[in-house]
Amino acid sequence: MNLKARNDATPVLRIIPREQHVISRKNISKAALRVLYRLHEAGYAAYLVGGAVRDLLLSGHPKDFDVATNATPDEVKKLFRNCRLIGRRFRLAHVVYGPEIIEVATFRGTGEDGGEGDRHVVDGRIVRDNVWGTIEEDAVRRDFRVNALYYDISDFSVRDYVGGMQDVQDRVLRLIGDPVTRYREDPVRMLRAARLAAKLNFRIDTAAAAPFEELGPLLADAAPARLFDESLKMFLGGHGLKSFRMLEQCGLLKFMFPATARALKRGDEALRSLIEQGLTNTDERIAEGKSVTPAFLFAVLLWGEVRDQAHAWMVKGLDSNEAWDRAAAHVVAEQCQRVAIPRRFTFTMEEIWSLQPRFEQVQRKRVFRLMAHPRFRAAFDFLLLRAPESSAMRELGQWWSHAQKLPHETLAAALSGVADAGVEPAVSTATAASKPRKRRRRRKSNGKPDAT
CATH class of the missing domain: 3.30.460.10 (Beta Polymerase, domain 2)
Structure with a gap:
C-alpha cells in the first residue's frame, strides 16, 4: 500500500x-x-x-x-x-x-x-x-x-x-x-475516537463517524483483554461520564456493553440515573486523587440486566439467593466474551449485587452481619446510587446512612425485637434507630405452666 x-x-x-x-x-x-x-x-x-x-x-x-x-x-x-x-x-x-x-x-x-x-x-x-x-x-x-x-x-x-x-x-x-479501511485494520479505533472526543471535548468528523453502525460488529473480533484495557482508559481516565455518553451517541455502546444497552433501551430512567451518577462519582474521585476500582464501575454498568434477570427467575419460583447468583453468572459470562474482566473484579461485582437484597433485611443479627461484610462499604455506596428507583429505596439508603452513625449499643437496642419483615419496616425502623426503644418490663413467672 x-x-x-x-x-x-x-x-x-x-x-x-x-x-x-x-x-x-x-x-x-x-x-x-x-x-x-x-x-x-x-x-x-x-x-x-x-x-x-x-x-x-x-x-x-x-x-x-x-x-x-x-x-x-x-x-x-x-x-x-x-x-x-x-x-x-x-x-x-x-x-x-x-x-x-x-x-x-x-x-x-x-x-x-x-x-x-x-x-x-x-x-x-x-x-x-x-x-x-x-x-x-x-x-x-x-x-x-x-x-x-x-x-x-x-x-x-x-x-x-x-x-x-x-x-x-x-x-x-x-x-x-479512508475511514472504512482504517477501522477494518483495527476496529478499536472506533472506540478510541469516542474516547478522545470525550476527553478532549472534540467533535468527530462526519466521515470518521459514518461507518460506526456498519463496522461496529467488528469489535467482537477484537481481543477481549484489549477491550478491557480500552474500557479502563474510557471510564477510569477522569472523563467516564462523557465517554459513556459519547459511546451511546456514536451507537457503539451496544457493541461494547450489550447488556447495558439492552437494559437502557427498555427506558429505565432510574437505571440511567444510577449509571450516570456512578460515573460522575468516579470522575470526581479521580479528580481528587482518590482510588477507584473497575469492579464497582462494571457493577454499575451491568446492574440493570442483573436485576431484571434475577427478578425474572424469582417470578418463576427460584429462591432469591439462587436467582441472584444465576443472573450474575449469566450477565458476567456474556460480558466477558466482549470485555475480559479479570476474575478478581467479577468476584467483587457479584458480591456487590448479591448484598443488595440483604439491605432490605433490617433485623438485628442480619444488620450487624452485613455491616461486618468486607464488601459492605462498596455495596452500601451502590445502594445509595439506587435511590432514584423508588421512595422506599431512598428511605432505605437514609436508614442505613443513619444506622452507621449510631453507637453499636444504641443500634442494637433499637433493633431488638424487630421482626423479619423485609422492606416494609424500613421507615419505621429508621425512626426506631434514631432513639433507643424502652424495654418492656418482663412479668415475673409464678412457677405455674401456661394454660393449654
Whole structure:
C-alpha cells in the first residue's frame, strides 16, 4: 500500500518553529527528554510523538510520553541498559526509569516491499506489523491527524505531515486515510475516537463517524483483554461520564456493553440515573486523587440486566439467593466474551449485587452481619446510587446512612425485637434507630405452666 492509497495525497511537511507553538520542555518528563537526547546524540532521529504532543499543544499535562525514531528496537536496546523489547504484533522498546516507562517505536513503513521486518494482515486487520519505514510513512500510518504530530528534539519544532495542527486548532478528530479501511485494520479505533472526543471535548468528523453502525460488529473480533484495557482508559481516565455518553451517541455502546444497552433501551430512567451518577462519582474521585476500582464501575454498568434477570427467575419460583447468583453468572459470562474482566473484579461485582437484597433485611443479627461484610462499604455506596428507583429505596439508603452513625449499643437496642419483615419496616425502623426503644418490663413467672 503506497502513501497515496493510504492518505489520498502525498504528505506535505509543515514545520512549526519553536516560537510559533506552546510546547515547553519544562512540561516534558525528564525521562522522555533523556531518551530523546541520547538517541539524538547517537545520530538517530528522535521525536516526541502522538498524544503527548497533542496534549501539550492543548496546554494539557500528558501522563505518557512516546518517542518515535529511525533506530530499530535492537539499536535502541544497545543504547539503554534499562531497556526491554516487547510485543509481537508491534515490536517496541520500553526504556524504564523508576516507575516511568518511555515507549520507543521505530518509524513504521506502509508497503510490503522495502524496509526491515514483517507484516501479516487477516481480513483487512493488521495482526502483525513490523515493517520499518520513514517518518513520512510513519505519519500516514497513524490513526488520527491530531496524533500524527512530531516534536523534534534537535530544534524544538513541531513537524506536521497530515494537517494535524489544523485539527488541533479546529478541535476535530479526522482519520488519516479512508475511514472504512482504517477501522477494518483495527476496529478499536472506533472506540478510541469516542474516547478522545470525550476527553478532549472534540467533535468527530462526519466521515470518521459514518461507518460506526456498519463496522461496529467488528469489535467482537477484537481481543477481549484489549477491550478491557480500552474500557479502563474510557471510564477510569477522569472523563467516564462523557465517554459513556459519547459511546451511546456514536451507537457503539451496544457493541461494547450489550447488556447495558439492552437494559437502557427498555427506558429505565432510574437505571440511567444510577449509571450516570456512578460515573460522575468516579470522575470526581479521580479528580481528587482518590482510588477507584473497575469492579464497582462494571457493577454499575451491568446492574440493570442483573436485576431484571434475577427478578425474572424469582417470578418463576427460584429462591432469591439462587436467582441472584444465576443472573450474575449469566450477565458476567456474556460480558466477558466482549470485555475480559479479570476474575478478581467479577468476584467483587457479584458480591456487590448479591448484598443488595440483604439491605432490605433490617433485623438485628442480619444488620450487624452485613455491616461486618468486607464488601459492605462498596455495596452500601451502590445502594445509595439506587435511590432514584423508588421512595422506599431512598428511605432505605437514609436508614442505613443513619444506622452507621449510631453507637453499636444504641443500634442494637433499637433493633431488638424487630421482626423479619423485609422492606416494609424500613421507615419505621429508621425512626426506631434514631432513639433507643424502652424495654418492656418482663412479668415475673409464678412457677405455674401456661394454660393449654
